[in-house]
Amino acid sequence: MLKVGHSIRRPGRVHGDTDITIDVPEELETVPGVVQSPKEVDFYSREYPLESQAVDMTADRDWVWSVYTDEVLEHRKEHDKLNRPIIAAAKDTGDIEPAAAPVPGKDVTVEIRQKAREMGFGEVGFTSLDRRYIFKFKRDWVKFPHAICLAWEQDYEPTQTAPSIEAEGPHHGVYRTMGAVALDLADYIRSLGYHAQVHSPNDNSGAYIPMFVAAGLGQLGANGQLLSPHFGSRARIMLISTDAQVTYDEPVDYGIHSFCTICQVCVNRCPGRALMRDKVWWRGVEKHKLIYRRCRPVMARYEGCAVCMKVCPVQRYGLKAVMDHYVETGSVLGKGTHLLEGYSIREMGYFGPGDLPRFNNEFFQIPHGKNEDLLFEDLKDRIREGDLSDDASGTLALREFKQRVANYISQPPDDMGRSWDV
Numbered sequence: 001m002l003k004v005g006h007s008i009r010r011p012g013r014v015h016g017d018t019d020i021t022i023d024v025p026e027e028l029e030t031v032p033g034v035v036q037s038p039k040e041v042d043f044y045s046r047e048y049p050l051e052s053q054a055v056d057m058t059a060d061r062d063w064v065w066s067v068y069t070d071e072v073l074e075h076r077k078e079h080d081k082l083n084r085p086i087i088a089a090a091k092d093t094g095d096i097e098p099a100a101a102p103v104p105g106k107d108v109t110v111e112i113r114q115k116a117r118e119m120g121f122g123e124v125g126f127t128s129l130d131r132r133y134i135f136k137f138k139r140d141w142v143k144f145p146h147a148i149c150l151a152w153e154q155d156y157e158p159t160q161t162a163p164s165i166e167a168e169g170p171h172h173g174v175y176r177t178m179g180a181v182a183l184d185l186a187d188y189i190r191s192l193g194y195h196a197q198v199h200s201p202n203d204n205s206g207a208y209i210p211m212f213v214a215a216g217l218g219q220l221g222a223n224g225q226l227l228s229p230h231f232g233s234r235a236r237i238m239l240i241s242t243d244a245q246v247t248y249d250e251p252v253d254y255g256i257h258s259f260c261t262i263c264q265v266c267v268n269r270c271p272g273r274a275l276m277r278d279k280v281w282w283r284g285v286e287k288h289k290l291i292y293r294r295c296r297p298v299m300a301r302y303e304g305c306a307v308c309m310k311v312c313p314v315q316r317y318g319l320k321a322v323m324d325h326y327v328e329t330g331s332v333l334g335k336g337t338h339l340l341e342g343y344s345i346r347e348m349g350y351f352g353p354g355d356l357p358r359f360n361n362e363f364f365q366i367p368h369g370k371n372e373d374l375l376f377e378d379l380k381d382r383i384r385e386g387d388l389s390d391d392a393s394g395t396l397a398l399r400e401f402k403q404r405v406a407n408y409i410s411q412p413p414d415d416m417g418r419s420w421d422v
């Protein structure tokens with residue numbers, strides 16, 4: 001039996017459930033929230049501002065559509081069709097005026113938290129809208145100083161089948177549900193007398209996890225996801241920013257920063273070998289850094305993959321059970337079992353603990369960066385190879401190049417990846 005360092009009291013999983021207490025062993029204690037160097041976070045956000053994948057990675061965002069199965073393709077098109085109006089509605093929410101005058105001096109944190117929980121959000125927290133984590137192309141869009149962090153629980157059962165189309169259904173379904181419910185929650189905030197801007201989960205305005213950690217709703221796992229107390233990385237996340245009078249929550253040390261270095265299940269089970277065993281310092285934060293170029297080819301080809309979500313014990317059992325087990329035994333609940341670590345990959349079969357699929361180098365060769373940059377690389381290759389003559393055919397090739405670049409740079413960023421005629 002290990003010595004308990006501190007205990008954390010959290011609301012129950014759904015609205016109306018009794019509170020829970022999570023005991024964190026002394027040997028797992030580090031700091032509340034995240035280990036970071038604020039000066040470095042400031043430096044990187046100022047000199048190398050974060051940018052959205054929808055802006056900087058258009059090449060692989062277009063490529064993924066070429067490797068989807070027919071089933072995934074149909075699923076994505078249907079999701080995009082249903083989701084597009086929800087995203088469009090969120091875009092203008094910052095311009096809607098409050099529907100009433102606020103009660104002077106009244107703090108409305110309790111009212112908003114209760115309303116959000118009643119509406120179905122599993123985790124609700126308040127913190128400063130941290131502009132250091134807002135994407136460059138969204139900096140002028142974001143209007144208000146406070147962030148309401150909202151997490152919705154993705155369904156348990158289908159998630160355990162990942163990677164599968166059965167798990168992708170609820171993944172996208174949650175985004176639509178929470179996106180629509182947030183529009184209603186924003187109306188409620190306006191009825192209290194304040195502005196409310198909805199940051200859609202499918203049109204992200206920035207990296208949201210740091211604000212969730214600051215609001216005490218979890219800590220960053222080695223899988224690169226927020227590990228929330230009740231449903232771990234099944235937390236699908238979004239923000240509402242507001243000028244309402246609210247009180248900020250505090251970051252919490254759930255023991256995850258240390259626990260992940262011991263657990264390592266997601267690192268061991270990742271089919272793409274995209275997760276790191278050791279932490280590094282990245283943009284002023286000490287973390288396990290996901291290697292995007294190794295994850296993306298797997299995610300795209302195998303139904304969003306999500307093995308790293310599925311095999312996480314915090315997702316499967318909840319943090320309280322995981323910490324209780326660790327206090328009692330000093331070991332990781334479920335580690336080494338087929339139930340936690342096993343998964344099947346379409347056309348490749350079942351992989352139990354210690355067994356991983358293998359992919360050759362070609363599998364990982366996918367387009368990276370912006371579409372227009374790839375075109376330019378292609379043009380340079382043609383010039384190098386003497387394939388661009390000074391005659392009419394060369395002029396035509398340059399005109400085509402110009403037209404294709406113009407098409408790319410005239411398109412507004414689209415966080416859904418591609419515009420379908422729906």
Ligand code: SF4
Nearest residue numbers: 270272295305306308
């Ligand atoms: S989604 Fe799959 S490939 Fe990507 S990090 Fe997670 S387990 Fe690895």
Ligand code: SF4
Nearest residue numbers: 221260263264266312
């Ligand atoms: S599987 Fe283990 S190491 Fe990975 S995020 Fe979950 S708790 Fe951390």
